[in-house]
Amino acid sequence: MLTYTTYSEAGGVGKTTLASNLADAHAQHGRDVLAIDLDPQNGSLTYLLGVDTPREDGDADNIARHLIDRPKGDFHELVEETAYGFDLVPSHNMLENLGDLLGRAESMAEDLGEEFDRWDRLREVLLDAGIPDEYDTIVVDPPATAGPHLYNAIAATRSLVIPLEPTGKGMQSIEGLRDVVQGFEDTVGVTVGVLAVVPNGVGRTADQQRYLERIRELGYDAPVAIGERASLFEGCWDAQRTAFSYVDEVRDRKRDHEMETLEQLHTLARHLEEVSA
Template sequence: MIPYTVWSEAGGVGKTTFAVNLARAHVNRGQRVLAIDMDPQDGGLTHHFGVDDMKADGGVDNLVLHMIGRPRGPFEDIVRTAEGIDIIPSHNMLGTLADLLNKAADLEEDTNPDPEYVFEKEKQLRRVLIEASVPEEYDVIIIDPPASEGQHLYNAVYATSNLLIPFEPSPKGEKSVDGLREVISGLESALGDVDVGVLGAVPNKVKGTNINKKYIQALEDEDIPVAPITLGERGSMLGDAWDNQVSAYELDENAEHRDLRDYEQPTLEKFDELAAFIVEQFESPEVPA
């Protein structure tokens, strides 16, 4: 199994764009993919695939209820499908995930007969996935959490142990470069018993300028591996995919949308290359699967 979290502590660097299109790239490789949207904000992966119709429905079952031990049905009933990708959609209840996990911890620890029992909040997503046999059902798990640290990110990282980090090599994206190794060490400290692997940092919105090169070099100086591809600015194509609630692949393939222009086609090839690169990382014994 290939589990990873697409994350950067800097917003607006393409986190959800990478998660959406990599999920589809893995499907195109014949892999069974589960994409999990852990971001409570509107407009994330759930919106991108057009499965946000129940996000505000307080009566539906959702991932948070499973994480706090109060599911309203089997796990498979919360799975939606788009473009061959199975998706766990975001729900508004994710906005109070930390508070709900705290309450669940208090209840579980107060009622458990073992005085040494501890409800480990950051391990609940992993527990849910294992109990639902997700590692056996899927080849790839991709999680899209918010940029901020907290239980969304902790649960995502604990469940996957691997990060893919998009970053913009510019002053705007500087936050995603400076001290990134320290951030990763901080995550490992917060999670206790997990080693966080970095599959690679992926330069996005690259224009080939000297300032781009400066920040790519800064990332290498942080001892963060850089993926062997870069993505240029493709706002029109990705914006149209967003507006149509599809991946860039579907935008190209579905005549209801529009054909990609010649200069846009290489972006799909780059996502294909990146998916292949990620798969190759898991063939190495150093990457936790």
């Protein structure tokens, strides 16, 4: 089974864009895919995919309620079919207060003599619902900041796919990645693997090419390096579509460099599938 969290220390490097397009590519490869949106921001995976859900309705059942063991229905009722052949558990505004909610739920469980691990709730919820028996691929997209959303995602998937801007700042995050991963392992109590680093916005400057070499010297897989595609990916957000759908249904003509990018996304998805085999 393939499970991973898209993670980046910095915002704006294409984390959610990558999650949506990898989920689409996996589905095109015939896999049963579930994407889980743990990001409470409005510009989240749910928004990008154009999935309309009652995220502002505090009475509606949602992923946060299940994480604190206060569901209003079966977990499967949260799952939405997307237009891209994969399923989505959408975000909800209640996720904004997930840290406080988990803390209260943990305190109540302790008072009752019950087990409750605030960092392991997503994994437990998925197992209780039988999700691993229904899907062979799970992609979780949490916010970039460290906290309960990210820790639950990592504890559930135990693997990371990391988009990176090949800049000095981006390289600093890669140089310190082993310490970051060790910190995750210490917090959630599991071994965490890095399945791939995905350079994004790569140009042909000598500095950027040197950064790519350094990523591989550090021992990380970087199966593809995606060029500067601001027009394509910004168009995806404007149209609320994956890149595959945007190129196929919105673009008036096929552009060679964009078709190359779609093939790179397929290559990356296949690499991840092979790693998990």
